Amino acid sequence: MTHSVTVRVPAKVNAQLAVGAPRPDGFHDLANVFLAVGLHDEVTVTPADELRVTCSGPDADQVPLDTTNLAARAAIALAARHGIEPAVHIHIAKDIPVAGGMAGGSADGAGALLACDALWSTGATRDELLAICAQLGSDVPFSLIGGAALGVGRGEQLTPLEVGGTFHWVFAVADGGLSTPAVYGEFDRLTAGTDVPEPAPSPALLAALRDGDTAALADVLGNDLQPAALSLRPSLADTLAAGTAAGALAALVSGSGPTTAFLVSDAESAHKVADALRTSGTCREARTAVAPAPGATVV
Numbered sequence: 001m002t003h004s005v006t007v008r009v010p011a012k013v014n015a016q017l018a019v020g021a022p023r024p025d026g027f028h029d030l031a032n033v034f035l036a037v038g039l040h041d042e043v044t045v046t047p048a049d050e051l052r053v054t055c056s057g058p059d060a061d062q063v064p065l066d067t068t069n070l071a072a073r074a075a076i077a078l079a080a081r082h083g084i085e086p087a088v089h090i091h092i093a094k095d096i097p098v099a100g101g102m103a104g105g106s107a108d109g110a111g112a113l114l115a116c117d118a119l120w121s122t123g124a125t126r127d128e129l130l131a132i133c134a135q136l137g138s139d140v141p142f143s144l145i146g147g148a149a150l151g152v153g154r155g156e157q158l159t160p161l162e163v164g165g166t167f168h169w170v171f172a173v174a175d176g177g178l179s180t181p182a183v184y185g186e187f188d189r190l191t192a193g194t195d196v197p198e199p200a201p202s203p204a205l206l207a208a209l210r211d212g213d214t215a216a217l218a219d220v221l222g223n224d225l226q227p228a229a230l231s232l233r234p235s236l237a238d239t240l241a242a243g244t245a246a247g248a249l250a251a252l253v254s255g256s257g258p259t260t261a262f263l264v265s266d267a268e269s270a271h272k273v274a275d276a277l278r279t280s281g282t283c284r285e286a287r288t289a290v291a292p293a294p295g296a297t298v299v
């Protein structure tokens with residue numbers, strides 16, 4: 001009998017993204033405080049004659065369906081490790097904005113890995129799965145574990161963080177994406193000739209997360225890639241201003257952008273800010289979500 005496995009996997013926002021100087025390998029050391037948010041992709045794997053990827057959802061036409069897709073790469077990596085053929089149909093039901101700084105591709109990589117692991121009963125340990133995630137991309141291990149975590153190194157070395165409450169967010173989705181390497185490259189250009197400090201997590205931010213204190217968190221959110229994203233996409237300043245004017249407690253670019261993230265006090269404020277953003281003409285769409293969300297989960 002042909003059976004399928006479906007995994008639900010969350011998007012992320014970076015509550016803090018402290019970026020160091022470029023390393024010899026081209027990556028940047030980070031202090032990356034990840035928070036999983038309740039916008040999800042669903043990845044379904046079904047036995048097939050050969051590897052095939054399909055995608056549905058409003059942004060599906062922007063998702064590569066060849067072996068550059070992180071979900072396909074995850075299936076290939078797991079199969080190679082266990083000496084089996086990656087003969088699966090991977091379907092991605094995509095709800096996370098594409099190339100938006102919300103780690104949608106990473107989510108699909110982690111989701112496909114967990115789904116194939118369940119389908120093939122490989123018996124892989126959690127550490128083995130996390131090691132494969134880290135090979136696929138810096139953000140992929142976090143997509144597997146979800147919740148909240150501090151990522152150091154290039155973001156792949158994770159320490160889970162305690163979160164003492166629920167945080168309400170609004171996300172303004174921009175037209176078109178921004179390339180992550182281009183944003184890091186712009187960061188290098190903007191900081192050239194300056195002394196870039198070693199990235200370190202903010203104690204005040206970790207305390208605000210632990211206490212579930214929205215007002216305290218709003219005061220300390222930070223993204224070192226924001227000037228670079230704004231330099232490449234100056235119109236994001238209008239989106240940030242529109243959300244702030246509508247009552248958001250804090251506004252920042254999500255990771256490498258161009259999605260912008262707004263921390264709000266409660267669900268009612270989230271709907272008000274989302275409505276204002278939709279009518280502001282400064283974004284394509286606005287979504288509300290709560291954090292933290294669980295990591296990749298078989299459904």
Ligand SMILES: C[C@@](CO)(OP(=O)(O)O)[C@H](O)COP(=O)(O)OP(=O)(O)OC[C@H]1O[C@@H](n2ccc(N)nc2=O)[C@H](O)[C@@H]1O
Nearest residue numbers: 026027028101102103137138139154180181184254255256
């Ligand atoms: C910026 C962040 C913040 O969480 O995510 P997004 O906002 O794009 O989702 C991440 O650092 C993105 O992680 P991810 O998208 O997994 O990056 P990777 O595939 O590992 O690397 C893509 C490219 O980004 C740059 N890169 C990535 C991570 C890092 N610590 N330093 C870097 O310089 C490098 O140019 C690298 O070649």
Ligand SMILES: Nc1ncnc2c1ncn2[C@@H]1O[C@H](COP(=O)(O)OP(=O)(O)O)[C@@H](O)[C@H]1O
Nearest residue numbers: 068069070098099100101102103104105106108
């Ligand atoms: N499963 C996937 N979903 C989305 N994009 C993917 C996927 N696999 C590979 N990509 C590629 O990764 C790029 C970055 O997409 P994404 O992960 O959504 O954004 P970000 O890195 O900004 O969080 C896309 O432009 C696309 O070419």
